[in-house]
Amino acid sequence: EVQLVESGGGLVQPGGSLRLSCAASGFTFSNYWMSWVRQAPGKGLEWVANIRPDGSEENYVDSVKGRFTISRDNAKSSLYLQMNSLRAADTAVYYCVRGGGSGSILDYWGQGILVTVSS
Amino acid sequence: DIQMTQSPSTLSASVGDRVTITCRASQNVDSWLAWFQQKPGKAPNLLIYKASTLQGGVPSRFSGSGSGTEFTLTINSLQPDDFATYYCQQYKSYSFTFGGGTKVEIK
Numbered sequence: 515e516v517q518l519v520e521s522g523g524g525l526v527q528p529g530g531s532l533r534l535s536c537a538a539s540g541f542t543f544s545n546y547w548m549s550w551v552r553q554a555p556g557k558g559l560e561w562v563a564n565i566r567p568d569g570s571e572e573n574y575v576d577s578v579k580g581r582f583t584i585s586r587d588n589a590k591s592s593l594y595l596q597m598n599s600l601r602a603a604d605t606a607v608y609y610c611v612r613g614g615g616s617g618s619i620l621d622y623w624g625q626g627i628l629v630t631v632s633s
Numbered sequence: 634d635i636q637m638t639q640s641p642s643t644l645s646a647s648v649g650d651r652v653t654i655t656c657r658a659s660q661n662v663d664s665w666l667a668w669f670q671q672k673p674g675k676a677p678n679l680l681i682y683k684a685s686t687l688q689g690g691v692p693s694r695f696s697g698s699g700s701g702t703e704f705t706l707t708i709n710s711l712q713p714d715d716f717a718t719y720y721c722q723q724y725k726s727y728s729f730t731f732g733g734g735t736k737v738e739i740k
Binding site for chain 2: 549558559560561564573575576609614616617618619620621623624625626
């Protein structure tokens with residue numbers, strides 16, 4: 515059974531940093547693109563970033579470029595999102611998702627983790 | 634970026650109704666279009682991909698059609714479990730944009 519479990523969320527002040535982690539199991543992690551998708555409270559879904567199976571390519575939505583970094587450790591079947599210079603607009607539930615390369619579906623989602631940016 | 638526009642934003646329907654949701658892309662996305670269902674407090678669930686292919690385990694009352702810039706999600710004989718919010722998403726090119734969502738409510 516595919517499982518994706520996020521951790522590392524919480525309350526952070528504007529300008530601060532946070533690192534999200536996602537532990538994957540039930541599939542061969544190193545074979546899949548992985549993505550982060552977020553959802554602000556009461557709002558719709560926004561794709562944030564993705565990373566190639568071997569980690570050689572990363573892509574980001576414009577609003578997080580230069581502030582967020584996606585990475586992975588295939589030996590640990592883990593995905594990460596380093597978030598710096600956080601803003602109130604980054605407040606959202608962040609989902610770890612399998613898939614997300616061009617032509618690749620977002621087929622399994624974690625339960626999500628809340629990140630709140632507030633003073 | 635490709636913009637995805639869903640209509641309607643809210644839809645009131647009864648159990649047993651046939652429901653259709655429309656999604657329009659600002660540019661051609663071929664058939665790289667997915668539909669998701671989301672219930673309150675839960676992660677989205679993939680229903681349909683490649684515009685019309687049903688994800689495993691999804692009931693056959695769900696169907697998708699379209700290509701290029703216009704797509705539809707149809708739910709035949711709406712069931713109580715189907716009251717939720719539905720999102721389309723293009724995955725042809727970055728930033729893999731989602732539509733704004735359609736909330737299906739009980740009439």
